[in-house]
Amino acid sequence: MNIGQFLAIFISAVFINNVILSRFLGLCSFIAISKETKPAFAMSMAVMFVITMSSMITWFIYKFLLMPLDITYLRTISFILVIATFVQLVEMIIRKISPALYRVFGIYLPLITVNCAVLGIAVLNIDMFFIGNKSITGSFYYSVFQGICAGIGYTLAMLLMSAIRERLDLCEVPKAIKDFPLGFIIASLMSLSFMGFNGFKF
Amino acid sequence: MEIIIPIIVLGSLGLIFGVGLAIASKRLAVHIDPKLEKIHGLLPGANCGACGGAGCFGFAESVLKGELDISSCRVAEDKSKEEIAQILGKRLEKNVKRVAVLHCAGGNKVKNKFNYRGIKDCLSAGLLMGGQKECGFGCLGFGTCERVCPFEAIKMSDSGLPVVDPNKCKACAKCVITCPKKLFSLIPVNSTVYVACKSHDLGKDTKAICPVGCIGCKLCEKACVFDAIHVNNNLAVIDYAKCTSCEKCIAACPMKTIKSRK
Numbered sequence: 001m002n003i004g005q006f007l008a009i010f011i012s013a014v015f016i017n018n019v020i021l022s023r024f025l026g027l028c029s030f031i032a033i034s035k036e037t038k039p040a041f042a043m044s045m046a047v048m049f050v051i052t053m054s055s056m057i058t059w060f061i062y063k064f065l066l067m068p069l070d071i072t073y074l075r076t077i078s079f080i081l082v083i084a085t086f087v088q089l090v091e092m093i094i095r096k097i098s099p100a101l102y103r104v105f106g107i108y109l110p111l112i113t114v115n116c117a118v119l120g121i122a123v124l125n126i127d128m129f130f131i132g133n134k135s136i137t138g139s140f141y142y143s144v145f146q147g148i149c150a151g152i153g154y155t156l157a158m159l160l161m162s163a164i165r166e167r168l169d170l171c172e173v174p175k176a177i178k179d180f181p182l183g184f185i186i187a188s189l190m191s192l193s194f195m196g197f198n199g200f201k202f
Numbered sequence: 203m204e205i206i207i208p209i210i211v212l213g214s215l216g217l218i219f220g221v222g223l224a225i226a227s228k229r230l231a232v233h234i235d236p237k238l239e240k241i242h243g244l245l246p247g248a249n250c251g252a253c254g255g256a257g258c259f260g261f262a263e264s265v266l267k268g269e270l271d272i273s274s275c276r277v278a279e280d281k282s283k284e285e286i287a288q289i290l291g292k293r294l295e296k297n298v299k300r301v302a303v304l305h306c307a308g309g310n311k312v313k314n315k316f317n318y319r320g321i322k323d324c325l326s327a328g329l330l331m332g333g334q335k336e337c338g339f340g341c342l343g344f345g346t347c348e349r350v351c352p353f354e355a356i357k358m359s360d361s362g363l364p365v366v367d368p369n370k371c372k373a374c375a376k377c378v379i380t381c382p383k384k385l386f387s388l389i390p391v392n393s394t395v396y397v398a399c400k401s402h403d404l405g406k407d408t409k410a411i412c413p414v415g416c417i418g419c420k421l422c423e424k425a426c427v428f429d430a431i432h433v434n435n436n437l438a439v440i441d442y443a444k445c446t447s448c449e450k451c452i453a454a455c456p457m458k459t460i461k462s463r464k
Contacts, residue, residue: 065215071208078215085219089226096230 005138006145013149019117020157021187021194026117030157031183033108035169040162041155043108048151050090050112051121054083055147058122059140067133079122087113121150160190238266240289244282245275265290300373300388302355302366307398307414307459308340309362328382336411339401341385347377368463394447394463397431397438404436409457416459425454 019025026047033043058079066072091109095102112118125146129139136142164186173182241262253274255261264270265286272278272286287293318327318334324346327333333342343362355370356377364377368391378386385400397416401408405417418436430444431451438451438460452460 065211069207069211071211074208074212078212081212081215081219085223088223092223092226092230095232099232 005142009142009146010149010152013146014153014156015194015197018153018157018194018197019120019150020154021191022198023117023120024191025120026115026154027187029108029111029115030161031180031187033111034158034161034183035165037159037162037166039108040158043111044151044155044158046108047112047115047117047154048148050083050087050109050115051118051151051154052144052147053090054079054086054118054122055125055143056140057082057086059125059143062126062130063135063140067130072133075123075126076119079119083118083122084113117150117154121147157190161186164190235266237289238262241265241286244278244286244289246278246282299391301368301371301391301463302373302375302377302386303389303396303398303463304341304364304366304385305387305396305398305400306339306341306363306383306385307461308335308337308412309343309359311361311414312337312340312412325380325382333383337401337403337408337415339383339399339403340412340415341383347381347386350376350380352376390442392447393440393442393445395440395445395449395452396461396463397440397459398461399437399459402435402437408436414457414459417457419456421454421456422451422460425450431460 020030034040125143129136129142242259245258247258253261255264272283313336314334315336322344324342324344327342332338345358347364348356348358353370353372355367356364359365373388399416401415408415408417416437418433420433422431422438428444430441
């Protein structure tokens with residue numbers, strides 16, 4: 001466990017293996033909610049929170065439940081269970097505590113339940129920080145940090161995309177590619193440019 | 203044994219989470235206006251957004267606040283709308299049903315100015331010098347509206363013009379949007395009179411190319427006792443807010459441009 005490792009995780013999760021633009025996870029919300037910057041940012045914050053929390057919870061589930069009982073092949077289904085429950089719980093809590101925040105997050109939280117980025121990062125944590133069926137030292141901190149960084153990567157992609165689409169809304173484009181087709185084209189171009197980061201391997 | 207452990211683990215995980223959520227939902231229950239829940243229950247739940255609200259729940263909220271009218275929901279059945287109106291203690295104001303009409307009667311009576319041999323579609327034909335018809339405003343007759351109508355309410359007739367079946371027409375306005383000559387409009391279903399021409403050409407020019415085009419003679423304007431029809435830029439236009447379908451303009455029209463839907 002050292003600073004260099006954390007830096008490597010940060011750069012890897014935000015740029016090189018950006019959840020959306022390099023790993024192609026969570027694309028539905030990326031296309032659907034990136035029309036304006038404000039909701040895009042709210043969604044990103046919600047995703048970041050859920051990814052971080054689910055990284056934490058799934059680490060515990062894996063380490064203290066699945067590994068000792070030698071049923072690690074159940075990780076996908078049990079992680080989905082955890083994430084779905086957790087998102088529901090968060091939704092209820094936010095609804096109770098802060099109706100204003102619920103209005104901002106409200107529609108996006110259920111969307112996060114089925115966002116593959118959340119499950120993807122949880123599974124990735126296990127793949128990266130549990131080597132040979134044993135957790136490496138500091139794997140918990142690495143997992144949580146990777147969750148945060150994936151969230152930052154998601155936020156970065158969402159903000160870039162929504163800013164571009166906001167500007168393109170004012171331009172005159174052919175009717176056939178207006179809105180979603182144009183969104184896909186932008187997404188692919190951005191993805192290509194992010195693949196440039198693959199050049200520096202850490 | 204090998205199969206029992208996963209079953210127990212997953213089952214108990216599910217049970218714990220399920221019970222946990224159930225308790226949480228009771229503990230963290232938020233008081234919602236029962237009226238709001240009832241209205242939301244009566245709405246179709248399609249979350250289509252056609253009403254202008256943010257989904258059905260948002261619509262229910264704004265209906266309760268009085269910001270939106272119940273009739274702006276296009277999907278809900280009349281029956282459930284009436285029930286919602288009862289909950290609110292209001293009377294349901296029904297939107298007048300509308301029907302599409304074609305503002306052209308030319309068809310085969312108007313000659314072609316050149317022989318169009320491209321794609322048999324009004325949109326592409328219209329791109330080439332405004333279409334092959336002598337009249338620059340008239341129907342091109344390739345039946346794009348027939349293909350675009352989702353309710354099969356439009357059929358091309360032998361005279362080269364589309365005919366709207368008022369019983370099938372749901373006033374979705376697809377034909378209004380699609381027609382490159384903008385020949386369709388939606389009129390109230392209880393009005394029978396419409397002007398079957400969209401030509402702004404001078405009367406002399408119209409007469410030369412079309413036997414049934416509006417020549418802007420203003421006889422209909424004089425015949426109308428309700429001030430409902432006016433000739434504007436060489437074309438008679440009916441104001442349906444004033445028109446009573448007395449059909450006096452039909453009798454007055456020398457070109458038989460004004461028609462009855464009957």
